[in-house]
Every structure is written in C-alpha cells, then in structure tokens.
Amino acid sequence: MSILFRKIANYAVQKIASDPVARQQATDAVRKVSKEVRTIAASDDSAYETGRSVRRVLNRFKND
DSSP states (O other): OHHHHHHHHHHHHHHHHHOHHHHHHHHHHHHHHHHHHHHHHHOSOHHHHHHHHHHHHHHHHHHO
C-alpha cells in the first residue's frame, strides 16, 4: 500500500512542479494547513480544536 501512496505522491509532485498555477494552489493549501495545525497545537483541548478545524474544512468544501 505504501508503494501506491509513493507513486501518487510522486505524480502529484511532478504535476505541481510543472504547473505554476498548481504550484500556487499547493502553496496556499500548505499555508492553510499549517495555520490550522498551529491553532490545534496552541489549544489546551487539542481534540476539541481538531474537531473545529475539521468542521471549518468541511464548511469550506460545502461553500465551494
């Protein structure tokens, strides 16, 4: 199974590296994820904050 994930990751990296628009989208996504991770790490109740983070992501998908 890890070989499959490695192939998928390699394919995604190649596509992102070759397309400037995809590169910008990937950069924005990584920044959003790192912001969410920082809020989870800074919280006293990490499980509660993780749930809120998942809810925010689901709401973003629903609104798009």
